Amino acid sequence: MRFLPTHRIISAEDCERILLLKEGGFSVKQVTRVLELEKNVKHGYLLFLEKDIHNLFIKVRNKDAENDAMALLKHCEDAKKDDAKFKYSYTMDNEGKLQHIFWSPSPCFDWYTKYGDVVVFDTTYKVNAYEMPFGVFVGINNHGKTIIFGCALLRNETNAAFSWLMKVDLAIEDIQRKEECDTMLVKYRGSSLKPISPLQEQAHGVLTEFAFEKFQEEFERSNIQYSIVQENEFIGRYVDTKLKGNFS
Template identity: 45%
Template sequence: MSEEAVHVMLAYEDPSDQRSLSPDYSSSAEESHEKTELPLDSADDPVPYVGQRFPSQDAAYEFYSEFARRCGFSIRRHRTEGKDGIGKGLMRRYFVCHRAGNTPAKAPSEKKAQRNRKSSRCGCQAYMRISKSAEMGVPEWRITGFANHHNHELLEMHQVRFLPAYRTISESDKNRILMFAKTGISVQQMMRLLELEKCVEPGYLPFTEKDVRNLLQSLRKVELEDDGVDLLRMCRNIKDRDPNFRFDYTVDCSGRLENIAWSYASSVQSYEVFGDAVVFDTTHRLTAFDMPLGIWVGVNNYGMPCFFGCVLLHEENLRSFSWALKAFLGFMNGKSPQTILTDQNMCLKEAIGIEMPATKHALCIWLIVAKFPSWFNAVLGERYNEWKAEFYRLYNLETSEDFELGWRDMVNAFDLHTNRHIANLYALRPMWALPYLRNHFFAGMTAPGQSKAINAFIQRFLSAQTRVAHFVEQ
């Protein structure tokens, strides 16, 4: 009998299972059809064999996983079968090569761009099947099918450790990584220190930089959830001390804090007097937690900034912005401002149109100007400052007719006919250019110089290291 025949018989030792492992195990057209065959006998490396017994399915999995690691691949749990042939009363389980099966192609989506990731699956049919039995009334699991054929190259020992199944971070290493993170060192530095501590060569830790980054991200999410609980508790405590303190929040389907907004009694009083013109600045984030932050600000009769309210959002979309504006109006007893200045954000623009239909919406000129270096520096080169001076001249013109003529001349003079940012600015001119806004009251906040005072005021509330619960106290 040929060696290949032995392999085939071994793969289907159970006469009740003379069939292919799975209909989706056909080889990929992109992969080589040459098969890698492993030796079935070795004194040093025990090989699974039909009839081999295990006290549990987990013990069988660990045995096969260790065999796979030595050979240069990893395994995963596949399907189960029960007495009814489906899964009821588990009687049979399959473990397969990590490259088994084929990933079905996703239908192209017009709404969302698809990332073209190549799948590692190539229809490999290497597997081990175990079945449940009882000897003398004691349940056990035995191997009833085993195939060693691989239609892909196997990894060398120094490569196999990079497979996800064999990358692990021990509890002691997690504690060290957490300690390193608190000192502020980079992930690369963490890896170098751990390599030195463990006396291993660079790149030979049982985990990668990506694993460390994923760990830190998961820890940060837990910290954020803890901060959310602390923030709600603090808001309730402030409400107990000051019944005029106002806050509102939403939670997600898992009961975790999603959005929260708050305002103080003094802020509500200030808004009653100075709330005709409002800036809603949503361009900041709490860096430590990657949360979008919105702050409502106005100016008093001395031109000094005053705080009206604050909101932390889970996402920057129409639903979140609509909720934030509703919460703000609720704090302010339903009074909408005459005018509101914001950054250029289509979702926010739509939300203002829905929640504040009578309010004049305009764009903060200083938030627009802040983007000019990235938009025009490379395009205009040495003429950038000259163009910027001309832009400010146009911005401060008295009439829209003069603006239209001046804008056309500026585009011609600087050869900006095809520049998309210039086209976008022109399309939005009624929302930012003073010739179109002079009939509306903005309390002087359309002046570029006002940005320094308002931004300095907002920075008082921001700190990358501030915990969210402390943030509300400021």
């Protein structure tokens, strides 16, 4: 009867002790053995089973994961407020729990703008405390050192997860291009590209309209003649070289 679920109860005192041992790195079997020794009972005579301790571990881990997820989102929100270059994106499931999240701190985003021509992406499989695949975007700087462009935590390694992550990466690339464009506009605002040469610009200021038109015609004609002369010189030198080669 004592092994029925209704009779297997972990008291608040035992729960506190179990969680303390868990924080110390004890496994389920080790926790069970410690409690048996402390209570001076034979193996298998506790009021609960190893399975109950394992379920308690999972319950606490899931609760911690939810709290840590909210803390991570709060950190990203605060970082975005402090630094506009901080990039992050996330998705929630139907239960309102964090599903996937990507983030790129300001230094990583700056590296991406400089060295993002080649990006390598890979994941580690559930090697963290949350047993979630951890993805990282990396590249190489001009010193040959590995640099990180961004990181992601994924709930799973499905096509949908990777598709979402690639869309985020493309969106950030668009942001990068827009920021570069805005920077160029700010830098060159008020100035205009000059399609004419400085000589033509100065001539326009000192010559009459008729004289300036004649000047432009002569200027274009001289450019054409110069190109022809250059081409003729090249052909002449090429022929001379061939002739010398044949008769030497």
